[in-house]
Amino acid sequence: MANIPEELLEKAISDEHINCIDYNKFTDPIVIGIGGFGKVLKYEWRDSGLTVALKYLKVDTSIDESIIKDFINEV
Ligand SMILES: Nc1ncnc2c1ncn2[C@@H]1O[C@H](COP(=O)(O)OP(=O)(O)OP(=O)(O)O)[C@@H](O)[C@H]1O
Structure with a gap:
């Protein structure tokens, strides 16, 4: 079965709308909001x-497609 959220995010990365940076580049996390x-x-x-x-x-696979699209548009 197609994984729509993953496909939308991967397309945004390949279109260079979202920059993909390795997570281990980020350290010292503090929740701010x-x-x-x-x-x-x-x-x-x-x-x-x-x-x-x-x-x-x-x-996850149950997330609404419109939420992913809103997130991609916001970033
Ligand atoms: N760049 C930032 N610097 C400092 N605090 C931030 C930053 N971005 C977000 N926050 C903190 O995280 C909280 C949530 O941010 P976020 O932008 O996700 O929420 P929002 O604008 O309230 O809602 P939405 O996600 O629906 O746009 C903010 O209220 C703020 O306290």
């Missing part, structure tokens, strides 16, 4: 010297 899609954490981005906010999107 909760948004419409889930938790938001502050991280240190190793090698870049930047402090960033990462938004989590809980993806």
